[in-house]
Amino acid sequence: MQNGASGVLNLFRQGDAAAFETLFHQHQRAVYGWILRVTRNPATAEDLTIETFWRIHQAHARFDPSRGFEGWARRIATRAALDWLRSQRTENERSAEMPVEPASPAVADAAVTAEIRLKTAQAFTRLPPKLRVAATLAVIEELPQKEVAEALGISIVAVKLRVFRALRLLRKDLERQGITP
Amino acid sequence: MNAHDNERIRKQLQQFLPPMGDTGPERDLWPAMLQQLESKRGTNPIEPVPSVWAWGSAWFDGALLAGLVALVAIFPSAIPVLLYYL
Numbered sequence: 731m732q733n734g735a736s737g738v739l740n741l742f743r744q745g746d747a748a749a750f751e752t753l754f755h756q757h758q759r760a761v762y763g764w765i766l767r768v769t770r771n772p773a774t775a776e777d778l779t780i781e782t783f784w785r786i787h788q789a790h791a792r793f794d795p796s797r798g799f800e801g802w803a804r805r806i807a808t809r810a811a812l813d814w815l816r817s818q819r820t821e822n823e824r825s826a827e828m829p830v831e832p833a834s835p836a837v838a839d840a841a842v843t844a845e846i847r848l849k850t851a852q853a854f855t856r857l858p859p860k861l862r863v864a865a866t867l868a869v870i871e872e873l874p875q876k877e878v879a880e881a882l883g884i885s886i887v888a889v890k891l892r893v894f895r896a897l898r899l900l901r902k903d904l905e906r907q908g909i910t911p
Numbered sequence: 912m913n914a915h916d917n918e919r920i921r922k923q924l925q926q927f928l929p930p931m932g933d934t935g936p937e938r939d940l941w942p943a944m945l946q947q948l949e950s951k952r953g954t955n956p957i958e959p960v961p962s963v964w965a966w967g968s969a970w971f972d973g974a975l976l977a978g979l980v981a982l983v984a985i986f987p988s989a990i991p992v993l994l995y996y997l
Contacts (some may be wrong), residue, residue, distance in 0.1 A: 741941060759935035767931045779940055780947050787948065818997050847927045854928065869921050871930045904920075 739795035750790070753799060754783055759802065761807050764881070767871050768863055778814055780805040800891040801880060808863065808881045815859035846909055853903040857896050862891035863902075 761782055766775035771890045786793075788852050793802060800839070838896035854862065860882075867878045868889060977979055 739919050751941070755939075758940050761939070762936045763931075766934055770928070770931060771943060772937070776936055776940060776943070779936065779944050783944055784947055784951070784956050850923060850927045854924065865924070866928075869924055873926075894917070896915055900924070901916060901920050 734824055736795060739793070739799060741795050742790055743795055745790055745880075749788055753786075757800065757803055758783070761803055764804055764807050765811050768808065768866055769814060769874075770866075778807070778810050781808045785810060804881050805883055808883075810910065812859050812863055815862060819855075819859060845884065848907055849907055850900075850904065852905070856903060857899055861892050861896035863887055865896035868893050869897070 734788065738749045738752050742753055758779060762775050762779045765782065765875065766772060769775055771800075778808065782803065786803060789806070810908075857865065864878060867873050867881070868875055875886045875889045876909045879889045884892075979993070983993070
């Protein structure tokens with residue numbers, strides 16, 4: 731006899747609306763939190779959480795209950811966030827804007843000026859979206875590479891490579907602006 | 912780029928872009944989700960996948976047809992009776 735959780739997953743796969751609502755309430759926090767880590771923007775994270783669950787809703791027939799919901803939802807959320815980053819990239823290139831959270835006094839280096847902070851954040855937004863997501867999750871959020879690889883649907887080696895390329899591009903970009911990390 | 916440069920830029924990134932951590936939404940997003948479902952329902956209807964019961968029905972139909980073919984083969988005289996009931 732199947733337990734409650736797998737019962738909900740099976741019902742969701744069959745297109746049951748109540749099962750979808752249950753899964754939404756169970757996972758909205760995790761999906762939102764994951765997207766927020768990638769986009770770093772609460773309003774965007776809310777919109778993309780809705781978009782992610784819309785995609786999940788549309789893809790219910792392809793869901794495999796035996797592989798669990800969370801990882802599947804996370805992959806869809808990552809793709810939605812990547813699509814958003816790609817759409818924003820051109821805009822960012824024009825405005826060079828990115829929400830930059832002020833570093834707390836405890837961690838802020840007094841010798842580093844606000845200009846360098848801004849330029850670093852702007853250079854980060856100029857990275858190709860795939861590299862930026864890998865660097866955000868693996869370097870800034872310090873998530874395990876295995877977790878990042880699963881979310882991006884790539885190997886751990888590919889994650890390491892993307893992070894390496896992201897850091898190299900970032901360094902070159904900052905050097906062009908006269909900033910030596 | 913050597914490992915030292917790598918580590919320095921890594922630290923610089925962590926300093927300027929602190930981790931967001933495990934954060935949830937400030938409000939329940941279900942009402943917004945419902946609105947999204949309602950607005951897109953007409954444009955992209957969802958077809959439910961065949962249930963286990965549907966597969967069971969298909970299997971039963973096949974077995975019934977096979978039984979009828981066997982009955983007709985063994986008792987040809989039953990054909991008029993079957994035609995009467997069909």
